[in-house]
Amino acid sequence: MSSWLDYTINGLIVGNVYALVAVGLALIFGVSRLINFAQGSIYLVGAYIGWVAVVQLHTPLPLTIILVAVVAALVGLIIERFGLRPLQNSVRIAPLLATIGISFVLDQLVMLTFSPNPRALPSQLPDVRFQIGGGTIGPLDLLIAGVGITSALLLFVFLRYTKLGWAVRAASQDRDAAMQMGVDVNRVNQTVFGIAAALGGVSGLLVGMYYNQIDTAMSLQATLKGVVAEVVGGAGNVPGAVVGSLLLGLVESYGIAVFGTSYRNLFAFLLLVVVLVLRPNGLFASARQAPPEPLTGTFIAPSRPVRIPRWAFAVAVALFAILPLLPVSFYVLQTLINAWLLGMLALSLTLVAGTIGQVSLGHAALLAIGAYTSALLSLTLNLPVGLAIIAGGLMSAALGTILISPSFRLRGHYVSIATLAIGEIVSLVILNWESVTRGPIGISGIPPLSLFGYDLVDPKAVYWFSFVVMVVLALLQVRLLGSHLGRSFRAIRDDDIAARAYGLSLNRYKSLAFIFGGFAAGVSGGIAAHLYSYINHETFNTQQSILALTVVILGGLGNVVGALLGAVALVGLPEVFRIAAEYRILIYGIVLLLLVRFRPQGLLGTI
Amino acid sequence: MTTGAVEPLLALTNVNTFYGQAQVHFDLSIAVGRGHIVCLLGGNASGKSTTMKIILGLVKPRSGEVTFDGASLIGLTTPQIVRRGIASVPEARRLFADMSVRENILMGAFVRNDRETIAQDLDKMLTLFPKLGQRLSQRAGSLSGGEQQMVAMARALMSRPRLIVMDEPTMGLSPLYVDRVLELIRTINREGVSVFMVEQNASLALEIAHEAYVLQTGKIVLSGSARTLKDDPRVRDAYLGGSEAA
Numbered sequence: 112m113s114s115w116l117d118y119t120i121n122g123l124i125v126g127n128v129y130a131l132v133a134v135g136l137a138l139i140f141g142v143s144r145l146i147n148f149a150q151g152s153i154y155l156v157g158a159y160i161g162w163v164a165v166v167q168l169h170t171p172l173p174l175t176i177i178l179v180a181v182v183a184a185l186v187g188l189i190i191e192r193f194g195l196r197p198l199q200n201s202v203r204i205a206p207l208l209a210t211i212g213i214s215f216v217l218d219q220l221v222m223l224t225f226s227p228n229p230r231a232l233p234s235q236l237p238d239v240r241f242q243i244g245g246g247t248i249g250p251l252d253l254l255i256a257g258v259g260i261t262s263a264l265l266l267f268v269f270l271r272y273t274k275l276g277w278a279v280r281a282a283s284q285d286r287d288a289a290m291q292m293g294v295d296v297n298r299v300n301q302t303v304f305g306i307a308a309a310l311g312g313v314s315g316l317l318v319g320m321y322y323n324q325i326d327t328a329m330s331l332q333a334t335l336k337g338v339v340a341e342v343v344g345g346a347g348n349v350p351g352a353v354v355g356s357l358l359l360g361l362v363e364s365y366g367i368a369v370f371g372t373s374y375r376n377l378f379a380f381l382l383l384v385v386v387l388v389l390r391p392n393g394l395f396a397s398a399r400q401a402p403p404e405p406l407t408g409t410f411i412a413p414s415r416p417v418r419i420p421r422w423a424f425a426v427a428v429a430l431f432a433i434l435p436l437l438p439v440s441f442y443v444l445q446t447l448i449n450a451w452l453l454g455m456l457a458l459s460l461t462l463v464a465g466t467i468g469q470v471s472l473g474h475a476a477l478l479a480i481g482a483y484t485s486a487l488l489s490l491t492l493n494l495p496v497g498l499a500i501i502a503g504g505l506m507s508a509a510l511g512t513i514l515i516s517p518s519f520r521l522r523g524h525y526v527s528i529a530t531l532a533i534g535e536i537v538s539l540v541i542l543n544w545e546s547v548t549r550g551p552i553g554i555s556g557i558p559p560l561s562l563f564g565y566d567l568v569d570p571k572a573v574y575w576f577s578f579v580v581m582v583v584l585a586l587l588q589v590r591l592l593g594s595h596l597g598r599s600f601r602a603i604r605d606d607d608i609a610a611r612a613y614g615l616s617l618n619r620y621k622s623l624a625f626i627f628g629g630f631a632a633g634v635s636g637g638i639a640a641h642l643y644s645y646i647n648h649e650t651f652n653t654q655q656s657i658l659a660l661t662v663v664i665l666g667g668l669g670n671v672v673g674a675l676l677g678a679v680a681l682v683g684l685p686e687v688f689r690i691a692a693e694y695r696i697l698i699y700g701i702v703l704l705l706l707v708r709f710r711p712q713g714l715l716g717t718i
Numbered sequence: 719m720t721t722g723a724v725e726p727l728l729a730l731t732n733v734n735t736f737y738g739q740a741q742v743h744f745d746l747s748i749a750v751g752r753g754h755i756v757c758l759l760g761g762n763a764s765g766k767s768t769t770m771k772i773i774l775g776l777v778k779p780r781s782g783e784v785t786f787d788g789a790s791l792i793g794l795t796t797p798q799i800v801r802r803g804i805a806s807v808p809e810a811r812r813l814f815a816d817m818s819v820r821e822n823i824l825m826g827a828f829v830r831n832d833r834e835t836i837a838q839d840l841d842k843m844l845t846l847f848p849k850l851g852q853r854l855s856q857r858a859g860s861l862s863g864g865e866q867q868m869v870a871m872a873r874a875l876m877s878r879p880r881l882i883v884m885d886e887p888t889m890g891l892s893p894l895y896v897d898r899v900l901e902l903i904r905t906i907n908r909e910g911v912s913v914f915m916v917e918q919n920a921s922l923a924l925e926i927a928h929e930a931y932v933l934q935t936g937k938i939v940l941s942g943s944a945r946t947l948k949d950d951p952r953v954r955d956a957y958l959g960g961s962e963a964a
Contacts, residue, residue, distance in 0.1 A: 277817075277821065277828070278828065280814070280817060281814045281825050281828075284815055284816055285813075288814065289825075290776070290796040290800075291796060291800060291812075292825050292826060292828045292877070293797045293828045293829035294797060295795070
């Protein structure tokens with residue numbers, strides 16, 4: 112029997128764990144104006160180092176904690192030195208994308224080393240519970256609270272009374288001015304990454320012990336929770352991050368008490384979206400103050416697009432069109448069908464992220480909306496599949512735009528966080544809205560693709576169908592980009608204040624971009640649903656959103672041809688080289704890192 | 719030096735700077751003599767602030783030489799340059815807004831490690847800027863523009879620099895504070911600190927400077943002692959963009 116006091120204690124304990132992650136994020140954001148998406152990966156590394164220490168080396172608890180902190184700090188230092196420092200003079204989005212790439216690489220390395228199966232991480236503390244009031248508390252709760260409070264105190268003393276701590280604070284308030292006082296900003300960055308990583312690693316260890324289990328999916332969840340807590344407290348605000356974390360822990364715990372466990376994350380992300388919309392600077396800053404972001408669009412690498420002659424397009428399209436008539440294997444067609452589906456998603460994302468500058472990290476949600484709409488309409492209302500797919504596209508355009516609209520007033524990083532959260536919310540609503548979506552069971556027996564009453568089951572037919580749809584969408588988008596509308600999109604991306612001064616309504620144009628992009632993504636999701644015949648809430652996950660982003664960056668943000676080329680390259684090349692599935696994510700991460708470092712404008716250049 | 723001419727404390731020689739394709743400085747040469755106040759005048763977009771950034775190592779010139787006390791500054795990082803003895807009062811003050819006034823001033827001594835003398839210097843600053851005494855524990859961001867300028871100057875002095883570079887120290891201040899700031903620059907200079915300041919307000923700057931340079935779209939179009947430049951009509955022409963100075 113759990114009492115309210117139990118839920119409160121649980122919320123505060125979980126909040127303490129979040130705080131260890133969020134404080135690190137806040138320190139890093141303060142100094143570098145960067146949301147470190149690799150923070151969760153360090154947390155994951157911490158958990159697995161802890162597992163090695165406890166299960167294999169049998170280290171005593173204090174030594175385990177120290178070991179985890181030291182190894183995690185080292186990982187943090189390496190990330191800073193080799194992943195981020197070279198990007199200092201790069202476009203602003205570069206470090207953010209680099210941390211995403213790093214997190215893919217780290218997570219995948221952990222998965223390859225330890226296998227994706229969950230492992231038990233035994234707590235090294237006696238299993239007793241003390242009765243207090245109507246609730247109970249165990250030694251592990253006390254340990255977590257103790258580590259949280261001790262870390263907060265140490266951090267306070269460090270920031271307030273040491274020279275390096277002063278340097279950290281000065282650099283976070285005005286980097287250039289701090290340099291002019293003689294502060295070595297690289298050293299400050301190193302310090303901050305080291306501290307953040309040590310705290311994150313210990314947090315992973317404690318969580319592992321708390322739930323007695325660790326697995327590789329922890330990473331993304333930890334990053335998301337840390338980001339939520341940090342943004343709720345005010346990005347870059349260290350005490351705010353602690354309060355935000357405790358608040359998040361309590362909200363989740365009470366949410367579970369009332370609605371059940373599967374709602375936990377939904378509350379976290381709703382809290383985030385509400386805070387972003389109402390108080391984008393967090394609960395402790397004034398609502399009017401603009402978030403600390405650049406005013407104008409240095410967010411995307413400026414470049415001249417590579418010119419490709421018209422005849423080359425025609426030849427490429429013709430070649431791909433007659434490909435099924437040539438003696439190619441079923442496997443090649445299958446691979447290219449996947450590439451065309453990803454290509455449609457990339458078209459959508461390159462418009463939204465590249466042309467109008469809203470870097471979305473939740474684009475897979477648009478696939479999911481399209482897929483579910485199309486699947487349910489064809490199953491329950493017996494709508495012809497062709498119509499159902501179009502309906503999926505329209506639903507994705509409408510619902511996606513409505514869902515994303517709270518983020519229209521945000522800029523830069525905040526758009527990415529908001530879209531990430533909205534994407535998660537969509538997935539969680541699908542999971543929990545059982546009467547419509549069939550919840551965790553998913554939808555099976557989705558009818559196959561068909562056109563005018565003829566089922567398209569032959570891979571050649573499916574190939575042509577998806578190829579034609581993609582080409583039509585691409586041509587429409589090219590037409591759009593050349594129009595007045597396309598110019599307005601780019602104006603908003605490059606300088607939203609100037610665009611507004613010239614009378615462009617930001618909300619209207621952002622909506623139009625998401626409507627168009629949402630349609631393309633929804634159609635892609637719809638086709639996928641009928642192709643797979645089974646979908647559930649995890650079919651279209653964050654990993655796909657990030658893959659789409661990698662594709663789009665590979666091709667060149669805003670570049671239609673680039674998006675398609677990127678899709679073929681990232682889906683096709685791993686197949687050509689027969690790279691095992693578990694290495695693919697690793698490769699995507701490395702590709703993203705290399706791109707950001709050496710060619711941020713992508714293969715064909717940004718438009 | 720064998721010639722008997724005194725080597726300048728700071729010298730920029732034939733500096734060419736680019737922002738991407740655009741050239742900002744064309745063969746810029748400036749010298750700041752020991753113990754002098756030198757000011758760089760010029761209108762908007764003439765390359766004044768970039769000159770400051772070159773000295774502080776925040777922007778790297780494509781060619782040319784920058785020396786301080788005879789040693790080259792090229793290739794050094796900003797913190798290294800600060801350690802050589804150059805302090806700055808940046809444009810718009812750039813205080814650490816959420817730190818207290820005391821912390822801001824002490825941040826100026828970041829490169830020093832002599833605790834006791836730092837404490838003495840802090841007391842000295844409070845005699846030089848008596849108003850700051852009551853404000854020490856206040857958030858720097860809550861001060862008025864003039865008070866912030868005082869903090870920025872105190873902060874710069876705390877590193878015991880040989881040269882202070884100032885970017886538009888009178889910008890946005892009330893007339894009362896403008897006079898006060900100019901007076902303080904003189905005081906600081908009398909104690910042996912050389913000053914290099916960038917200013918838009920030529921008549922004010924020329925009142926306290928020893929020498930001045932006039933910068934126009936990246937080129938030095940006029941230079942000489944402040945006294946002679948004060949009455950030179952070409953200074954005004956340079957501001958107004960007249961290319962053929964009469």
